[in-house]
Amino acid sequence: MDPVYEQVFKNQSFTSYRPVQQTSPNLASHVTSPAPAPRRLRRSRVVFHWLSHILSLLWVAPIAILLWLNLSKHVIGASVWCPRHNCNADGNSDNAIERATKLDRQDHNVAGALQFVAKALEVWFFFVATSLVYDMGIMFAQRGRGLPVGYFLTHLEFGDVRNLLNPLLWTSPLPHRTGVPEKRARIIKLYIFACATALLTILANLMGPAAAVLVLPTLQWVDTPRIMHQTFNVTGATHQPSGGGLFPGCSAAQLDLGNYSCTADTYGPSLDQWTAQSIASTKQAFTPHGEGSVILGVSQEAALQFTINVTANADVTWVPSRQVLREMSHDFLKARGHFADWDTPEYPDREFNNSLQTILQRQGPSLGYQGNCYTGNVTDVDFDDGRWIRCYTGWLSNDGTEYTKCFRLGLGPANKDNQSEFFLENLDPNVTQLETGIGIYFADRATLFSDSDDFGSGIKECLARENSEDCDWDGIFAAPLPDRLTNTTVNVGIVSYEVPGPDRENGRKWCEHVVYQSFPTYSVDTSPRTNLQNLVMLNNLAKVEMEAIPMAMNPSWFLAAWSVDVNSTLDGERQIVKELSRMLPLAYEDDLSISAIEFMFLHFYALGQSLSMVNHHTYDVPADPKTRQAKEADKDKYHPIFRTYATIHVWAYGISGRTAKLGIAVVSLGAVCVIARFLIGLRIGIQERSTVEMLAAAFEHRHQREFDGLEEDNELAKVRYQVFVDVEGKQRFMPGKRTTRWSNANTP
Numbered sequence: 224m225d226p227v228y229e230q231v232f233k234n235q236s237f238t239s240y241r242p243v244q245q246t247s248p249n250l251a252s253h254v255t256s257p258a259p260a261p262r263r264l265r266r267s268r269v270v271f272h273w274l275s276h277i278l279s280l281l282w283v284a285p286i287a288i289l290l291w292l293n294l295s296k297h298v299i300g301a302s303v304w305c306p307r308h309n310c311n312a313d314g315n316s317d318n319a320i321e322r323a324t325k326l327d328r329q330d331h332n333v334a335g336a337l338q339f340v341a342k343a344l345e346v347w348f349f350f351v352a353t354s355l356v357y358d359m360g361i362m363f364a365q366r367g368r369g370l371p372v373g374y375f376l377t378h379l380e381f382g383d384v385r386n387l388l389n390p391l392l393w394t395s396p397l398p399h400r401t402g403v404p405e406k407r408a409r410i411i412k413l414y415i416f417a418c419a420t421a422l423l424t425i426l427a428n429l430m431g432p433a434a435a436v437l438v439l440p441t442l443q444w445v446d447t448p449r450i451m452h453q454t455f456n457v458t459g460a461t462h463q464p465s466g467g468g469l470f471p472g473c474s475a476a477q478l479d480l481g482n483y484s485c486t487a488d489t490y491g492p493s494l495d496q497w498t499a500q501s502i503a504s505t506k507q508a509f510t511p512h513g514e515g516s517v518i519l520g521v522s523q524e525a526a527l528q529f530t531i532n533v534t535a536n537a538d539v540t541w542v543p544s545r546q547v548l549r550e551m552s553h554d555f556l557k558a559r560g561h562f563a564d565w566d567t568p569e570y571p572d573r574e575f576n577n578s579l580q581t582i583l584q585r586q587g588p589s590l591g592y593q594g595n596c597y598t599g600n601v602t603d604v605d606f607d608d609g610r611w612i613r614c615y616t617g618w619l620s621n622d623g624t625e626y627t628k629c630f631r632l633g634l635g636p637a638n639k640d641n642q643s644e645f646f647l648e649n650l651d652p653n654v655t656q657l658e659t660g661i662g663i664y665f666a667d668r669a670t671l672f673s674d675s676d677d678f679g680s681g682i683k684e685c686l687a688r689e690n691s692e693d694c695d696w697d698g699i700f701a702a703p704l705p706d707r708l709t710n711t712t713v714n715v716g717i718v719s720y721e722v723p724g725p726d727r728e729n730g731r732k733w734c735e736h737v738v739y740q741s742f743p744t745y746s747v748d749t750s751p752r753t754n755l756q757n758l759v760m761l762n763n764l765a766k767v768e769m770e771a772i773p774m775a776m777n778p779s780w781f782l783a784a785w786s787v788d789v790n791s792t793l794d795g796e797r798q799i800v801k802e803l804s805r806m807l808p809l810a811y812e813d814d815l816s817i818s819a820i821e822f823m824f825l826h827f828y829a830l831g832q833s834l835s836m837v838n839h840h841t842y843d844v845p846a847d848p849k850t851r852q853a854k855e856a857d858k859d860k861y862h863p864i865f866r867t868y869a870t871i872h873v874w875a876y877g878i879s880g881r882t883a884k885l886g887i888a889v890v891s892l893g894a895v896c897v898i899a900r901f902l903i904g905l906r907i908g909i910q911e912r913s914t915v916e917m918l919a920a921a922f923e924h925r926h927q928r929e930f931d932g933l934e935e936d937n938e939l940a941k942v943r944y945q946v947f948v949d950v951e952g953k954q955r956f957m958p959g960k961r962t963t964r965w966s967n968a969n970t971p
Contacts, residue, residue, distance in 0.1 A: 276904050279351045279897050285344060286890050289437040292876040293883060299440055299874040300577035302326040303333040323579075330874070334439060341438045345431035348893050352423045353378050355900040359416055362903060364946035368409065368959035371395035373940025374416065379914070381424045391940045392417050398941065426892055433889035436882050440874045442579075449866040453841040455588060456862065458740060460837045463779035469838055470783070481779065487786035490832070493522050494784065495798035497828040502802060505821050520828065521758065522835070525552030527747060531831045532589075532761045539591040539739060539767050540827070542834040543759055547587035547745055554583055554867075555757065558749040578871035581749045586865040589743050589761060590774075590834040594711070594736030596823045598814055599627075600729040601719065604685060609633045610696060613664070614686065615719075615733050618671065620707060626673050628735070629682055630666035630717060631700055641665055643778040645787045648795030649723060649804050658792055659804065662719040663778035668700035669712040678704055711737050714773040718781065718826065722811045723804065732811055734826050737773035738834065741765045742863050746870075776837075784833035799825065841865070920954040927958050 291297075299305050357378040364370035373395035380386050396413030459465075464483070467475040473485035500520030508517045521528045524545045532541040558581055599617025606612075610633035618628040632642060642665070646658040670680050677683045680702035685694035704712060720732040743761040748754035779789075787793045793800055802825060809818035844864055857864050878884055943959035 275354060276901050279354060279900055282347050282351055283894050283897050286894055290887060293437055293878050296875060296877045298445055301579050301873060302329050303440055303874050304329045305577065337438045341431060341435035344434040348430045349382060349427050351897050351900060352427045355896055356381050356420055356423055358900060358903045359419060361946060363416055369943035369945035371940055372942050377420055381420050382427050384424060384428055386424055387421055395940045426889060429889045430893060433886035436886035437890060440876050443875055443877060444870050444872055445875050447869045447871065449868040451844040451864050452867050453865040454844050454862060456840040456842050458588060458837060458839045460774060460776045463777050464783050481789035483783040484786050484788050486783050491786040494829060494832050497522055498799040498802055498825055501824040501828055502821055505824060509817055524548040526556050527552050527757050527759050529759045539593050541589050541591035541741060541761055541764055542831045543745060543761060544588055545835045546838050547585060548759060551583065551585050551745055551747060555747055555749060558583060578873045580872035582870040583747050583749060584870055585745045585867050586742060587745055588839050589741050590837055591739045591741060592736045592830055592834060594734060596732060596734040596826060598732055598811055601731050615731060626671040628669055628671050630669045630715060632664055632666055641778060643782055643789055645782060645790060646792040647800045647803060648792050650795040659723055660721040663781045664717040665776060665778055666715050669715050670700050671704060671708055678702055711735055714775050716776055720807060722807050724808050730811060732807060732822060736830060738776045739767050739771060740774055780833040780837055783836055784829055916954055920956055924956040
C-alpha cells in the first residue's frame with residue numbers, strides 16, 4: 224500500500240490527510256504543505272449547503288397546501304379563478320350566456336397557468352431528489368469500505384427511467400472476483416441504496432403528473448353540508464284523511480265526515496290530466512311509429528311536477544309525497560330567485576350563486592305499490608257479525624295458472640279491515656245502467672284456490688255451504704300457500720269496478736295492490752335549461768325484499784284522490800268518468816285490447832294519486848346531533864332523520880378518482896424524501912461538491928492497482944472507493960479493500 228494512505232485507513236473519521244513517509248515526493252510535497260481553503264470559499268459552501276436544505280424543505284409548503292385543498296374537498300366556485308367567491312354564474316339571469324363565456328375564458332387561462340405550477344413543482348422535486356441521492360452516496364462513501372464506482376454518478380443518472388434497467392444499479396453491491404471477503408450486512412446496505420435510488424427514479428418521473436392532478440381542480444358535483452331538519456314519526460296511510468290544512472280547500476270537519484269532494488278544485492283536474500295524458504300516450508304508442516312506447520304522465524304539486532317512478536325496482540312503482548313536494552317547492556322557488564330571503568341554513572345563498580348548476584336534495588317518505596288488474600266474477604260469503612269473504616275469479620299466477628282469490632273483509636280480528644264505495648255517473652244513452660259502482664276494500668289476509676286445490680284452507684267447502692257460520696274464518700286464511708302465491712296475500716288493497724251492460728251483474732274488472740314505504744331522496748334540478756318542466760326525481764329507493772310485509776292503507780285515501788264523497792256519485796262530465804265508462808265494457812271483453820291497457824294505466828294513475836296525497840307526521844331532530852341519543856336515533860330505519868342539502872356543480876378539489884389518490888401517494892412520498900434529505904444532511908454535515916470537483920479529485924487520484932485484472936463494466940463498477948476531505952478542503956478518493964465472496968458477518 225502507498226504509505227500516503229496508511230494513516231488514512233487508521234483514521235475512521237477521514238477528516239485529515241497526512242503522509243507517513245515520503246516515498247512519493249510529488250504527492251508528499253503536495254500534502255505536507257497544506258494551504259487552507261479560503262474563508263470566503265468555505266463560507267460560500269456553508270451558505271450553499273443550508274440554502275439547499277431550506278429550499279428543499281420549502282417544497283413541502285405548497286405540497287401541504289395541495290394536500291389540504293384536496294383532502295378537505297375545497298370548493299372554488301363556478302370558475303377556476305374565483306377570488307373571494309366572486310364569480311356568480313347566475314344561470315337564470317338574462318345575460319347567462321355572456322357570463323358563462325367569460326367564466327369559460329377565465330377557466331382556460333387559469334388552467335394553463337396551473338400547468339406551469341405543476342411543472343415547477345416537478346423541477347423543484349427533481350432538485351431535492353438529486354441532492355438526496357448525492358447525500359446518500361457520499362454517506363456510504365465515507366463509511367465502511369466505500370462506495371462502488373458504479374454508484375458515484377448515480378445522482379446524475381437516476382432521473383432517466385432507463386436507469387431502472389441498468390444492470391450496474393443491481394450488480395454493483397456484489398463483490399467482484401478478486402479480493403477479501405465482504406460482509407453480508409454491507410452488501411444489504413448497498414442494495415438499500417440501490418432500491419432507494421430506484422424509488423426516487425419512479426417518484427421523480429411521476430411527480431409531474433401527480434402534481435398536475437392535485438394542482439388542477441376539476442368540474443364536479445359536490446354535496447353541501449347535510450342539515451338535519453325532521454325525524455319521521457308515522458305515516459297517515461292507516462287512517463282516513465283528517466286535520467285542517469291537509470288539502471287546499473278542505474276543512475277538518477269535511478274530512479272527518481268523509482266529504483272528500485272538497486279536493487276537487489285542486490286535485491280533480493290533476494287526476495283528469497293524468498287520465499288525458501295516459502289515453503293520449505297509449506294511442507300514440509300503438510301507432511306505426513310508436514312501437515309500444517308509453518310515456519308516463521306527470522302531475523303538478525305547487526311549483527314542481529312529478530311522475531311515478533319505476534326505475535329502482537321493476538316490481539314496485541314508487542310515488543312521491545305531495546307533502547314533501549310542497550316543502551321542496553318553496554326552496555325551489557327561492558333557488559329560482561322568486562324570493563329575496565334565499566340565504567337559509569339549509570341552502571346557503573353564496574354556495575348556490577357560485578355554482579354552475581344546483582340540484583336541491585331533500586330526504587322524505589315515499590309510498591310504492593305492487594299490483595295487477597284482472598277480469599272475473601265476484602262471490603260474497605256473509606257472516607252474521609259483519610264479517611264477510613269476497614272472492615274474485617280470474618287471478619293469474621306467473622306461470623299462467625288461473626285461481627280464485629278470496630279476501631276477508633268487515634271488521635276483522637284487529638279492526639283494521641274497512642271498505643268504501645262510490646259511483647260514476649253514466650251519461651251514455653246507449654247504456655241503461657245509470658251508475659257504475661266502484662268499491663275500495665282493504666283486507667289483512669287473502670287466500671287462493673284453483674279448480675283442483677285449495678291448499679288445505681277449506682275455502683271451497685265454505686263457498687259450497689249454505690250456512691256460512693260453519694266456515695272457519697281464521698283457519699281459511701291461516702293455511703299456508705306455496706311461495707309463488709304469497710306475494711300479495713297480506714294487507715291487500717282491492718278496487719272493484721262494476722261493468723256496465725246486460726248480463727254482467729257479477730262481472731268485474733278488479734285490481735289488487737300492496738303498499739310499501741321507503742325513504743328516498745327527492746331531487747330537483749333548479750336550472751330551467753336542463754329541467755324545463757321542474758320535474759322531481761326519486762333517488763336511493765330501497766329495494767323491497769320478498770319477506771317484507773306490506774303496510775295497511777285506509778280506502779278513504781282513494782276517495783280523496785277521486786275527489787268524491789263516501790257513497791256519492793262522481794259527475795259524469797269528469798274526464799276520468801267518461802273514459803272509464805267507455806273502456807270498461809271493452810276491457811272486460813278482451814284483456815289484451817288497447818282499452819284493457821288504457822284501463823290498467825288509468826287505474827294505477829288513480830292509485831298513484833291516492834298514494835301521493837298520503838301525509839306523514841314528524842318531530843324535531845335532537846338539538847345536539849353529536850350526542851349518543853342522536854346517533855342512536857339516526858340509525859333507526861323506521862324513524863329516520865331527514866336531511867336537506869344541495870348538490871352543486873362547481874370547480875373543486877377532491878380525491879374522488881383513482882388518479883387523485885395516486886397523486887396524493889406520490890407527493891406524500893416526495894415529502895418524506897424531503898424530510899429524509901434534511902435529516903441525512905444534519906447527521907453527516909455534507910457540503911455538497913460540484914461534478915467538476917469530483918472529476919478533479921478522480922484525476923488527482925493515484926491508483927493502487929485496484930483495477931488490475933478487471934475488464935468488464937460490471938466488474939469495474941464493483942470497485943469501492945472511500946471519499947474524504949483533506950486539510951485543504953479538497954475531495955479525495957481512497958480505494959477500499961477488494962472483495963471476492965460473501966461473509967456471514969452481520970455488521971460491516
